[in-house]
Amino acid sequence: MSQRQHLPADERRERTVEAVIELCGREEPATLTTGRIARRMGVTQGALFRHFASKEAIWEAAVTWIAERVMARVAAAAEGVEDPLAALEAMFLAHVAFIAEHPGVPRLLMGQLQHPRPTAAGRLVRELLERYRRRLLGLLEEAGRRGQLRAGLDLEAAATQFIGCVQGLVLQSLIADDVAGIVDRAPAAFELYRHGIRADAGGDA
Amino acid sequence: MSQRQHLPADERRERTVEAVIELCGREEPATLTTGRIARRMGVTQGALFRHFASKEAIWEAAVTWIAERVMARVAAAAEGVEDPLAALEAMFLAHVAFIAEHPGVPRLLMGQLQHPRPTAAGRLVRELLERYRRRLLGLLEEAGRRGQLRAGLDLEAAATQFIGCVQGLVLQSLIADDVAGIVDRAPAAFELYRHGIRADAGGDA
DNA sequence: CTAGATAGTGACTGATTACTATCTTTCGAG
């Protein structure tokens, strides 16, 4: 049972983050203990603290890991898509696909948003969402310039509701305990969103 | 500091639930201890267990309290409103107003949804959301019969996104730490939602 | 006024937790 221990530090940290995210797919983040994280990696609990100064540091690393990957995935999906509304759709689907691949992610991020004030990990989550929103706003403004959006549309609200849309799917999957099905429900959700923002022109069923 | 102790049991349970909801407005539900709940009520920790069999039972009572009130508020708001879309709007605003009055509620419910499997309180939250969804579906079907909705609209998705819409506002308020402002942002959010579902007829800016 | 019932106190317990020493094993450079 002891294939490869003694990993270099970077790799051990990476494995730790992966273990945390994987465990968040099944357990409540708040009750996740360093002992369970360690056991999952096949390592003793004390070993974790050679690589992380505290448990909080583990959460920080996990949030950073997620932020990098989700932003990269979403950026890659929108890359080279000329039409801004199509880019939004691509981002939406990429975001949802990422969640489906990592079911622990929503719970982890929500868990960090739960403690109200000033944890470092919580701050990172807020920053991630802020960057995300700004990117959405940019695309929405461009779509507006091209006349693709309803007159009088509140762009701020539209950006917020894009995230709310994903959030609704996630919530649904938390209720139904069916994270995989989120991908199937995503297109209908985005269609609904698009109808909410786009100009009333040439719409069909 | 010892005004009135020795409350009757029902009232003590009520106070407990109120204390829990109030504390969830400021602290993470998962780290809320029976000791802090008791201290807030001006009672010792052991006293709680005369009225509740376990901490889990406290969460159950809190969720039940919320479920009753939110459903009553939302039903009252829709009561007597003839037009189904107007009823949906009234429900939306009533829901948001309730959250603004009880900022701890979203965090509490989310916290219960976090532990994946089979806690009684978690089950109650799922039931609440299910009842809520069914009520929404009823209104959406009625609106469809009256020809107020887009052709080919996915009613299931529309019901989910109604909740997602509220969820988006809540998320925003969690990020900005501004639960009161949720009321101000609500109308724009619902307008966006309505444009997503309604028939393209006679729309204006 | 009294007695039984109800509500609350204070002190305790066993389990769990993040975190830390001290010792041992493994790895890789020279």
Added chain:
DNA sequence: CTCGAAAGATAGTAATCAGTCACTATCTAG
């Protein structure tokens, strides 16, 4: 092959938490 450094194991510690228990204060029915 050797040796120092990196990584892990083992065995702790102090703190915290839900829940218990024996006792006391308070209320209320008769």
